[in-house]
Amino acid sequence: MGVPAPLPRAAAACLWLLLLASSGSAQSTTSADGPKPQITSMLPANMSVGVSPAVNSSVVKFDRDMSTLGASLVFAGRTLPNTTAEASWSDPRTLVLPLHLQENRTYAIGLNGACRECKGVRAAEGAPLQPAVWTFSTWAAGEPAVSPGNQRDSAIEVLRLVLAEYAYRDRLGVDWEARWRAHRFQMEGAGTGVAFAEAAAGFLGAGRDGHVFLDVSGDVVASHVPVVDRNVNASLLRGIVADWREPNRHVATGRLGTSVRYVAVRSWAGGEEDYYPVSEALMSSWRWRGVIFDVRESAGGNVSRALEVAGHFVDRRVPYASHRRVDASAEGGFGPTEQLWMEPREEHAKYDAGVVVLMGPANVGAAESFILMMGAGGATLVGQTSYGSLGNPVPHALPNGVVLHLPSRQELLPNGEVLEGRGVDPDVAVEWDPSGADDPVLRAAVERLT
């Protein structure tokens, strides 16, 4: 029903260029009755960066019916948008401002101003909008452009994927649809893949899931960066553990006294051969009373490495955990629960002395799989509860080329509880010494083995 309000060119007044509606009736209305109208959304979004210069209008929505007789606009900022066409009301709650944008500019748009005549944006009942200013920036030449249509479809696809494919959709009780409505303009107005990914990450961050992230041609945009405590001090360990060796950055070995072997896996991200020193350190188990297997520093990586290392400690096939995949067509939203197994290492005899695993709050992902395997194999777990984040993110390509990674299955503890946000408990809980001067976890493990 648009009632176009033509906006004649006006002279610049100080910093501000006022473009006043020609229909004077709105400004001259004296009945400022009723509640003040509120802006419910604006596109391009306030403070958004990477807006495409191809965006050809600004769309402002209000919470109530507005007077469609005119609008007073205030354009400010470093550059004035080049408006050649007329602002118009596409319906009584939606104001459309035509824009001509250039690359690599910051724009500001204002509705209403401080002056008496600058109150043309008002509710149908009469109350004027409180002066509102918002800013946005366009992308610079050279950044990859994406079409606004793609952004819209991609924003819709992000919501669809969260609702249909995300295993932890309901974990924190997030109202994803309401949240999406609040974030969609940022996604839709993004002029680059990275700007889109950042907007989508803002939407997805409510899931507080380190395994939800976006990939823009190899640049990863995280939706959540977990802050983890550590119950280990690597430099302190080097002073305590005798014969300290670091054959590579994934593994360290040594001994405690003459009777306890020390093996640390500090990362699960290496190749198979990076863990051969672990196999070597576990040979001649008859020489030792036991082994302290320290994984406190380790986080994610390749679960194949965890299976290969844990295979030294069993002589038969052992179930260690389970998982279930999202299946929107299944009752309860998940497919059948599948048991996960570990296998003995055929070329190595089972490690045959006492085994204590040191664990803690930095353990996520493959490290948690390893802890579950070792627990199932009969090792004693010492330290603090693990972080509780074990995702196998599945990539989903969006129409704009950005790839969204979402965990598609829930990992379950042996008792059937969901691991996410819960973690694996140790058998022997030991608090960390925050002064860092001592390693009480290591000490508790040595006491158990000697």
Ligand SMILES: *[C@@H]1O[C@H](CO)[C@@H](O)[C@H](O)[C@H]1NC(C)=O
């Ligand atoms: C603005 O862009 C859209 C596509 O995003 C196009 O359909 C529309 O015709 C354009 N409007 C003008 C006035 O150029």
Ligand SMILES: *[C@@H]1O[C@H](CO)[C@@H](O)[C@H](O)[C@H]1NC(C)=O
């Ligand atoms: C402003 O818009 C007009 C009409 O589309 C165009 O010809 C002109 O080049 C634009 N000026 C700037 C500075 O962008």
Ligand SMILES: *[C@@H]1O[C@H](CO)[C@@H](O)[C@H](O)[C@H]1NC(C)=O
């Ligand atoms: C836009 O964001 C800035 C900075 O947060 C704020 O001062 C301004 O009021 C916002 N404008 C609108 C219309 O919300």
Ligand SMILES: *[C@@H]1O[C@H](CO)[C@@H](O)[C@H](O)[C@H]1NC(C)=O
């Ligand atoms: C974008 O604008 C800034 C500030 O004017 C300038 O320093 C920068 O070189 C521009 N970038 C590109 C890619 O044009």
Ligand SMILES: *[C@@H]1O[C@H](CO)[C@@H](O)[C@H](O)[C@H]1NC(C)=O
């Ligand atoms: C994990 O390791 C296995 C076996 O070595 C390999 O086939 C697989 O590609 C690795 N996965 C990743 C994500 O690197």
Ligand SMILES: *[C@@H]1O[C@H](CO)[C@@H](O)[C@H](O)[C@H]1NC(C)=O
């Ligand atoms: C770790 O141990 C070293 C060596 O004992 C010590 O100097 C350092 O302060 C400790 N770091 C922390 C964070 O406790």
